[in-house]
Amino acid sequence: MKQTRLMSLVESVANVIVGYGVAVVTQILIFPIFGLHTTLAQNLKMGAIFTILCRARHNTVYAERRIMRSRPGVGVASI
Template sequence: MKQSRLMSLVESVANVIVGYGVAVVTQFLIFPIFGLHTTLAQNLKMGAVFTVVSIARSYVLRRLFERLRRNT
């Protein structure tokens, strides 16, 4: 069965929220190991930047694979 548009939206939003949380927690845990010390606000902002980049990457790859699928 195909996924409804609403469920696709719900899945996309959940993916972004989880990705943002993973990015912030990872930064909080990993940065000190490399001697990088940031505030919570800085971690949140960097997590937002990484999230935007991830969304763009995902979109470009999805469109690329859709084009490849149509050409086969």
């Protein structure tokens, strides 16, 4: 079954929200182990930065994949 554009958007937004939450919770749990003490506001800001960087990386990989697939015979295994 093919996913609709709307559901693809919903999935993407949910993925970003979950990733942001995981980043913030991870920071809150891990930073003190390394002696880093941050406020909730600082964790939220760092989580936002990490999320933006992650999305930028994802978009770069997606663009590279599209470029490679648009070139005949490049990046595709021949059978």
